[in-house]
Amino acid sequence: MNVYDFDNTIYYGDCTIDFWKHCVKKYPKVILAFPSAIVFGILFYLKLCKKEQFKQKFYAFLKYVPNVQYEVEIFWDSNIKKIKMFYKKQKCANDVIISASPDFLIAEVSKRLGVQYIASKVNSITGILESPNCYGNEKVKRFREQYPYENIKKFYSDSISDIFMAKEAKQAYIVKENTIKEWRV
Template identity: 50%
Template sequence: MNAYDFDKTIYDGDSTADFYLFCLKKHKSIILLAPSLLCAFCRFYVFKKGTKTEFKERMYRFLTKCNAEKDVAEFWDKNCGKIKEFYVKQKKNDDVIISASPEFLLAPICRKLGIKHLIASKVDSKSGTYSGVNCHGKEKVRRFYEEFKDGEIDEFYSDSLSDTPMAEISKKAFLVNGNKITEWKTNKN
């Protein structure tokens, strides 16, 4: 089994940021939430207070101004071409996508690509509220083993060193930078 991060790994960009901008163009009232988002950003990234999950919940409040199901479908109709060619060429039936992005956002594109295994942040598509914590860093490993008790990852691909815990449990790992893929040297090898 191979496992992949999603954003900037098999998707050319950040799907959450792209979806936010897509929704902002469709639903102008989202801009009214900008002051709250700026405060949350400063609190977490500047003053180092709170959790990433708390910050993201504040960010996802924009969903209250959207019709998520309809907007997500339209978003992927427009953006499915941003799935990287390397992934399309090597895709296997037992691939796992493991991402901090919300499950409701990634599930439709995974279905379209024939990806059966998606592990992502559980975010309510109407309120932006999390069930659990952001699927990031060590949480990805915990969630992987929750889903696949004795799972073994042959190859893991990510753009981010924050995914080192996933790389360390994989037989081989690769860093993705744009369209360049290099072997990821971890403490285990």
Template identity: 50%
Template sequence: MNVYDFDKTIYDGDSTADFYIFSLKRHKKILLLAPSLFCAFCKFYVFKIGTKTQFKEKMYRFLKYCDIEKDIKDFWSINLGKIKPFYKNQQKEDDVIISASPEFLLAPACKELGIKYLMASVVDKNTGTYSGINCHGEEKVRRYREVFKSKPIDEFYSDSYSDTPLAKIADKAFIVKENKLSEWDFTK
């Protein structure tokens, strides 16, 4: 079984950021949230106050201005082509995607790609409110173990060393930078 992060790993970009920009182009009212988003950004990233989940909940408030089902369908009709060739060439039936991105956003793409196993942040697609915590770092390991128990991970792929907890439980791990794969450097 192979496990993959999604954004910047098998998807060329950040799907949440791409969806935000896509939505902003369609729904100009989202601009009304710019001041509060800027404040939330400064609070978390500049002053290190609060959690990433709290920041993301503020950001996801833009969803209230979306026609969510239609927008997600239209978004993936344009962006599914951003799945990286390396993944398409090695995809297996039992692949697992574990991502911090919202489950409601990734589920349609995974379905279209034939990926059966998706673990992602559970976010209400209408309000942006989280159920649980952001699927990141150690939380990814917890979520994997919850479903697959002690089933081994043959290979793990991610663009970020923040995923080292998952890399440590895989037989082999690879860091993905653009279209280049390298063995995981556990000294980082």
């Protein structure tokens, strides 16, 4: 089994930000949630609030989107092309995508790719996080809950915050744009 981080690893960019931009274009009221997200973004940067608090304020934009699932489908219709070629060439049916991005976004792209996923559980109507952010050591915890006996053959990520997952794999790789290098941990 191979495991992949999603944003900036097998997807060019951050799908959550791209989805937000998609929604702003169709539903300008989405911008009403932005000032609060900026304030909490600054607080998070200054280490005065937790990442989950910031993300929840950011996801508040969802309340201005009338049918989130429909928009997710339209979003992936036009953004599936941002999946990196290296992944398309080596994709296997037993791959797992593990991401801090919201599950309502990752579920749809995983279905289209024909792979499994683990992601942050976010209510797509309210924007409320329903689980801890799937980040850092939480990724290992969530992976082991879902796959307690599976061995990770290869793990790919763009971020050193995924070192805990990298340590779980027989081989780990760091991805920067289209360059993939062995990650010795």
